[in-house]
Amino acid sequence: MSPSVLELELAASRARRLVLRMLEAHPAGHVGGALSAIDLVEAIYRTAMRLTVPGLAAPDRDRFLLSAGHKALAQYAVLAETGLIPTDVLDSYGRTGSAVPGHPDMHKLPGVEANTGALGHGLAIACGMALGARLSGFGSRVFVVMGDGELPEGSNWEGAAIAAHHRLDHLAVFVDANGLQISGPTREVMGMESISAKFDAFGWATTELDGNDMASIVRVLDELPLTPGRPSAIIARTVKGRGIPSIEGTVASHYWKPSAAELAAAIEYCEDTTRRLEALVAAS
Amino acid sequence: MTGNLLDPRITFGQAVADAAALDPKVVVLSADSGGSSGLGGFAASHPERYLEFGIQEHGVTGVASGLATCGYIPVFCAIAPFVTCRNFEAFRNDLGYMRQNVKVVGRNGGFTYSDLGATHHSLEDYALMRMIPGVTVLAPQDPAEIRGAVTAMLAHEGPVYMRIGSEPLPEIFPDDSFVIGRAKRLRSGNDLTVVSTGYVTPRVLEAVDQVGAEVDVDLLGLGTVWPLDAEAILDSALRTSRVLTVEEHYLPGGLGSAVCELLAGVPGVVVDRVAVPHDYVPSGRYDELSARFSLDPEGIAARIRAFAASGARSRPVAPGVSG
Numbered sequence: 298m299s300p301s302v303l304e305l306e307l308a309a310s311r312a313r314r315l316v317l318r319m320l321e322a323h324p325a326g327h328v329g330g331a332l333s334a335i336d337l338v339e340a341i342y343r344t345a346m347r348l349t350v351p352g353l354a355a356p357d358r359d360r361f362l363l364s365a366g367h368k369a370l371a372q373y374a375v376l377a378e379t380g381l382i383p384t385d386v387l388d389s390y391g392r393t394g395s396a397v398p399g400h401p402d403m404h405k406l407p408g409v410e411a412n413t414g415a416l417g418h419g420l421a422i423a424c425g426m427a428l429g430a431r432l433s434g435f436g437s438r439v440f441v442v443m444g445d446g447e448l449p450e451g452s453n454w455e456g457a458a459i460a461a462h463h464r465l466d467h468l469a470v471f472v473d474a475n476g477l478q479i480s481g482p483t484r485e486v487m488g489m490e491s492i493s494a495k496f497d498a499f500g501w502a503t504t505e506l507d508g509n510d511m512a513s514i515v516r517v518l519d520e521l522p523l524t525p526g527r528p529s530a531i532i533a534r535t536v537k538g539r540g541i542p543s544i545e546g547t548v549a550s551h552y553w554k555p556s557a558a559e560l561a562a563a564i565e566y567c568e569d570t571t572r573r574l575e576a577l578v579a580a581s
Numbered sequence: 582m583t584g585n586l587l588d589p590r591i592t593f594g595q596a597v598a599d600a601a602a603l604d605p606k607v608v609v610l611s612a613d614s615g616g617s618s619g620l621g622g623f624a625a626s627h628p629e630r631y632l633e634f635g636i637q638e639h640g641v642t643g644v645a646s647g648l649a650t651c652g653y654i655p656v657f658c659a660i661a662p663f664v665t666c667r668n669f670e671a672f673r674n675d676l677g678y679m680r681q682n683v684k685v686v687g688r689n690g691g692f693t694y695s696d697l698g699a700t701h702h703s704l705e706d707y708a709l710m711r712m713i714p715g716v717t718v719l720a721p722q723d724p725a726e727i728r729g730a731v732t733a734m735l736a737h738e739g740p741v742y743m744r745i746g747s748e749p750l751p752e753i754f755p756d757d758s759f760v761i762g763r764a765k766r767l768r769s770g771n772d773l774t775v776v777s778t779g780y781v782t783p784r785v786l787e788a789v790d791q792v793g794a795e796v797d798v799d800l801l802g803l804g805t806v807w808p809l810d811a812e813a814i815l816d817s818a819l820r821t822s823r824v825l826t827v828e829e830h831y832l833p834g835g836l837g838s839a840v841c842e843l844l845a846g847v848p849g850v851v852v853d854r855v856a857v858p859h860d861y862v863p864s865g866r867y868d869e870l871s872a873r874f875s876l877d878p879e880g881i882a883a884r885i886r887a888f889a890a891s892g893a894r895s896r897p898v899a900p901g902v903s904g
Binding site: 356403404410411412415417418420421422423424425426427428429430432433451452455456458459462463 | 608629630632634635637639640641642643644645646647648649650651652653655670671674675678679680
């Protein structure tokens with residue numbers, strides 16, 4: 298049975314706590330983008346993907362690609378929260394040779410499909426996976442999370458053309474549009490709006506939603522593909538650093554190095570949220 | 582050497598089509614480049630495994646990586662600079678770092694697209710590709726080796742870059758045998774080692790035969806640029822003490838550089854290199870440009886004679902061996 302919106306919100310809160318657990322091991326990382334995207338990642342894994350631990354390498358598996366590889370903390374946390382990897386793997390974050398490095402490494406961690414981190418690579422790789430699934434006759438779907446800051450990379454639009462031309466409607470891209478990147482507001486660094494109009498012009502079906510609102514995310518996931526015969530682009534308006542009040546909506550959250558007190562406050566807030574959601578789930 | 586000259590692109594395309602007909606995992610990717618890579622017949626016979634993407638190489642490199650994760654063996658052939666320089670970071674990350682079983686073929690390598698100018702020349706591909714850990718770099722030397730190299734690269738697990746040219750090529754080998762990383766001895770001799778690679782080798786062979794009465798050349802033809810056949814080169818260099826490398830590539834970074842790296846620790850061995858000076862090659866006739874850079878048989882023969890006549894020989898010493 299699919300989890301309820303409330304249960305998904307609880308799962309996302311627990312995943313946020315796991316991001317903070319990694320920061321307890323090593324207090325530095327691309328936290329802002331991980332937390333803007335983590336509701337999307339949690340919902341995709343929990344409600345849209347058919348994945349099991351023994352099936353993580355199955356040829357007909359659904360695939361999740363983090364084109365914005367620096368949001369890896371979100372994927373690691375969700376993989377652990379969903380039980381696809383052991384949680385204690387997260388405690389190696391920051392160590393040399395860790396299976397959860399700053400950017401994901403497919404050879405180190407099950408569930409990671411590509412070595413992303415360099416921006417503008419994920420979409421074309423995902424197109425290859427979607428083409429491979431079709432050639433093999435599998436019903437697999439491919440989910441990609443991109444950042445709005447990586448959209449100026451021209452290679453994304455090579456991928457956008459490929460997906461539309463080859464009618465890859467089993468491919469869905471979520472653009473985590475938190476509106477901020479390392480140098481400032483994305484619209485000032487390199488304006489790429491209207492993002493949905495651009496994907497639409499390439500031949501995609503598009504929609505926009507609040508990417509930190511679980512009910513909206515689940516509704517769209519249930520509707521995929523948005524239009525049969527077309528790949529789907531979901532422009533998710535999000536808040537960078539969502540879930541840590543002291544850094545929400547700030548450029549500084551992009552790569553956050555919390556003090557011990559800042560980290561403790563973030564953990565306390567997150568655990569309060571989790572307890573509140575647990576109570577609501579229990580009462581529902 | 583037979584007098585029958587074959588277009589390497591047609592030889593290549595037919596070899597891929599033959600292999601793909603037997604192996605349903607082989608898929609051909611085209612960046613508006615398949616037909617001119619000799620793969621038009623495969624497109625007609627196997628349309629489901631011939632994927633067209635239009636003119637874009639970064640994207641196709643990523644697609645190849647994704648297809649490989651599904652167990653397919655993508656073969657992507659286009660003009661050499663566009664599948665090595667333009668997409669270099671995708672090659673490094675999506676194929677190299679991800680260790681994907683993808684075969685990229687740069688055609689019209691070197692300055693064989695001579696009249697189209699430096700945008701279409703590829704004189705740094707050996708250097709770029711051998712710098713990506715895990716990438717095998719092939720440069721088959723005649724039509725038989727192109728056929729053999731296609732079979733070998735498809736059987737090899739891992740990313741491969743192969744350079745072919747466009748000038749018609751004579752057959753110099755009696756069969757299609759090709760072992761990745763292994764040189765072939767085309768002539769045996771004791772005065773001077775010549776190490777050659779790629780479609781230049783038939784000309785080198787002609788040059789060696791021209792000087793045959795004057796210089797006793799040990800000629801090693803390398804269908805694999807990287808990994809280098811260190812054993813064969815070291816063995817020959819220790820006997821002759823002089824090694825001349827010949828390649829249609831920039832002087833820095835290619836086969837000659839790789840041979841220098843190999844022999845740097847070997848006292849008494851002198852290396853000379855025939856290659857293209859590190860500058861943009863003007864557009865022009867291929868035969869004239871080849872002669873300008875001593876890459877025609879007469880030029881290569883002259884360099885062999887000059888090298889053989891220079892300096893005194895000294896007995897080389899193997900690495901780690903004193904005295």
